Amino acid sequence: MAFPKVLTADEAAALIPDGAVVTVSSSSGLGCPDSVLAALGRRFEASGHPRAITTLHPIAAGDMWGVKGIDHIARPGLLAKVLAGSYPSGPSSAEPPAIWKMITGNEIPAYNIPSGILFDMHREAAAKRPGVLTKIGMDTFADPARQGCAMNAAAAALPIVRRVEFDGEDWLYFKAIIPEVAIIRATTADERGNLSYEHEGGYLGPLDQALAVRNNGGIVIAQVKRLAQSGTLKPQHVLVPGILVDAIVVAPDQMQTTQTPYDPAISGEVFRPLSSFEVPEFGVSKVMARRVAQELRYGDAVNIGFGISANVPRILIEEGRHGDVTWMIEQGAVGGVPLLDFQFGCATNAEAIVSSPYQFTYFQGGGFDASLLSFLQIDRDGSVNVSRLGARPHVTAGAGGFVDITARARRIIFSGFFTAGAGLAIDNGALSITREGKVRKLVETAEHVSFSGRxxxxxxxxxxxxxERCVMKLTDKGLLVTEIAPGVDLQRHVLDQAEFALLVAPDLRLMDGALFQEAPIGLDIGGPA
Known part of the structure; x- marks a missing residue:
């Protein structure tokens, strides 16, 4: 192959043919090659080409806060099909992204494939193997017995997964999809196309995506922040070698992650003092985060997700227990302090950053100790929905790596409010429910099964x-209420607010009273005295 050419974003976009299968490396705003995607949209607007491309996004491309990502190409005629681990999400009051309008309008087949499985599909394509044989996703929306990953009727008519029998067992089979173009991102490219990631908050999966394309004779386009002289990058710092790269696009203003131009603490170039992290303000959400923290044990390796549980690392900082567990997020950070809000998916003070496909292999095999995750709905079987809800689906991003993480996790602690929209307060060390929520979250049947209780x-x-009002355990007979918050009436506030019958432990106890006081709780998770 020839050495890669340095092109403008518009010149790179001109390389993509009609009907191409294009894989894009991104996680919302993190690592998003937004300049190339914008150029692809401009090219189509000016010329009507490329037409009918299929895009693969192992994690979401773009967000609703300034990095448009997939929305640059969400245009009728340009985009023909999309397979993604997740999609841009935002508040229910916001205008839905263009990609969601296409999905809900049934304009294109759209699929939500668990992120780890989508990375696996790239690996199989790279090695020219037929596809992925897995039990990840069984009895969830990824299972053809339910939706088979389809997000609309157009997708349901073109199934991408089926159940097969192999060696006497049932498996899910995802046929490998051959990508013909990869659009990836890095910090630096040298003149030979070697890519390093020193300003990135995560690698994500560009190596796997580039291998899948290169091994099948396609084109790899790398967007970078800067260009370096050949031979100046240390070989240990190069994640994607230049032999896999065809074109380089320099975009000096690329965002590090959502609403973050550049923060050296996110890329591990500096370490922040623990005193610089804000601890959550006292309130009902903090009570729940504290109770989740009580489930941890010294030395645990713990995956963490968005929502209430995202604040648990800060609870450990406040309690003087930082470092007693090791946090992991699907974008690749191991250790340190996972970040919140727009920067979620990144961490500061990380001990290591690994490629997302390998992080997902760790999760899929259940090698870690616990996962802290959220819920939108819980049903009679203990199944959880996080991936689709109601008439405004853009409020949820899809499942991302949730299915991969929960399939074999040894312990999972889900957290969330018992009903949606309740009036809640902490009053004299007890929970006060001044107004019941309008929407029940413990439902007879979950709208979308992201985690199978069965x-x-x-x-x-x-x-x-x-x-906020009780703690429950999943048993073979149903959901068992084991703890109740002080100030809560078991019948009126708990049993009557679920659409199905809850079991009550004979030794039902009050939640720890210290959780409902402003002072630190003296968190005890074991470990050295």
Missing amino acids: RAVAQGQDITYVT
Whole structure:
């Protein structure tokens, strides 16, 4: 192959042919090659080409806060099909992104494939193997017995996963998809196309995506922040070698992640003092985060997700227990302090950053100790919905790596409010419910099954649900209420607010009273005295 050419974004976009399968490396605003995607949209607007491309996004491309990502190409005629681990999301009051309008309007087939499986599909394509044989996603929306990853009727008519029998067992089979173009991102490219990631908050999966394209004779386009002289990058710092790269696009103003031009603490170039992290203000959400923290044990390796649980690392900082567990997020950070809000998916003070496909291999195999995750709905079986809700689906991003993470996790602690929209307050060390929520979250049947309670019971997984008013455990007979908050009436505030019958532990106890006081709780998770 020839050495890569340095092109403008518009010149790079001109390389993409009609009908191409294009894989894009991104996680919302993190690592998004936004300049190339914008140029692709401009090219189509000016010339009507490329037409009918299919795009693969192992994690979401773009967000609703300044990095448009997939919305640059969400145009009728340009985009023909999309397969993604997640999609841009935002508040229910916001105008839905263009990609969501295409999905809900049934304009294109759209699929929500668990992120780890989508990375696996790239690996299989790179090695020219037929596809992915997995039990990840069984009895969830990824299973053809439910939606089979389809997000609309157009996708349901073109199934991408089927159940097969192999060696006497049932498996899900995802056929490998051959990508013909990869659009990836890095910090620096040298003149030979070697890519380094020194300003990035995560690698994501560009190596796997580039391999899948290169091994199948396609084109790899790398957007970078800067160009360096050949031979100046240390070989240990190069993640994607230049032999895989065809074109380089320099975009000096690329965002590090959502609403963040550049923060050296996110890329591990400086370490922040623990005193610089704000701890959550006292309130109902903090009570729940504290109760989740009580489920941890010294030395645990713990995956963490968005929502209430995202504040648990700061609870440990406040309690003087930072470092007693090791946090992990699907974008690749291991250790340190996962960040919040727009920067979620990044961490500061990380001990390591690994490529997302390998992080997902770790999760899929259940090698970690616990996962802290959220819920939108819980149903009679203990199944959880996080991936789709109601008439405004853009409020949720899809499942991302949730299905990969929960499929074999040893322990999962889900957290969330018992009902949506309740009036809640902490009053004299007790929970006060001044107004009941209008929407029940413990429902007879979840709208979308992102986690299967039935499989969890069959596999012996340890599942806990923490809410503001009670704690529940998943048993083979149903959901069991084991703790109740001070100030809560069991019948009126808990049993009557679920659409199905809850079991009550004979030794039902009050949640720790210290959780409902402003002072630190003296968190005890074991470890050296």
